[in-house]
Amino acid sequence: MSAWSSTLDALMRERAAALFGYAYVLTGDAHEAEDLLQEALVRTFRSSRRVANIDAAHAYVKRAISTAFIDRHRRATARPQRAGGDDGDYSLARASAAGPDPSVRVAAHLDLHAAILTLPPRERACVVLRYLDDLPVAGVASELGLAVGTVKRYLSDAVARLREVCADVDFDTPESIPVDAHARGGR
Template identity: 45%
Template sequence: MDWHEVLGELMRARGAALKRYGYVLCGERAEADDLVQDALVRVFAQPRRSWDVESAERYVRRVMLNRYLDQHRRRARWRVLLPRLAAPTSTADFSAASGDRLDLVSALDVLSPRQRACAVLRFYEDLPVAEVADRLGCSPGTVKRHLSEAISRLGTTLVPTGHEGHGHAQ
């Protein structure tokens, strides 16, 4: 298959799954769409040997993950510089409007980018720890640490329905 056919088939068969993956990574639909588009451009802009849809999808997902982590690093640097450039216009606390329960995507916002990436790859993509480590370029032990921290943070953020304010009696 030439790259035009692979791209067309990839978007027909897996386009919605790629958008969901982007959404789980970043938590915003527009940013997820941008992640997908950017990854597709990066993957298919260079002529490559023949692709199949499965290998193209794996590569697009890897580019999406790397772009998400790169964007977060850039934003973090910008947040450090921004106070030096201008004073914030508002310091309003919006937490009161969030309600008693958070959905999963909102809960993922409490995680660091590495914790979030590990959790998404392990539990959403259902990858083994070794594959998560390979994709993130770190050791399996580092992935396990990030997953442990993520689970702990999510455990304090997500409260099952009917368990608010109740102890764990057995």
């Protein structure tokens, strides 16, 4: 068995659920998440890439999932769209996501998930990486290959939209930037 094949086997045994969960949070659909994960695995291992260990393979596949998700939506917007009722119409996700569950907490999670699904792909990827994967802004920028300022803008826009729908969700983060206040005109 080749090195990449054994790495792939170990990755799927140990981390398949986490990778699938990551894809599911981005897509909101189990079948799309499976397809996205499969596409990411093919992208990662198609060239017999030398991956040193499972952690590196996991990072490569997560990056490939993010990239494939954004690429799919970019291609979809360039193609003609079918009218209403389309499987890609996420405006219907909110109505179908809120079930007759008596738990307020579960309903709030479903509302948040439905709201996340309404975000544009890049904003959604930034929110998932920042708040669900708990990456710092610089980590999100590195993961998606974007500038830090761009990620901050996407996060700001996304959080503003999410707060409109889910006002009770706390998006405040402990991350802060130290600022040294100097008096103007010298020391």
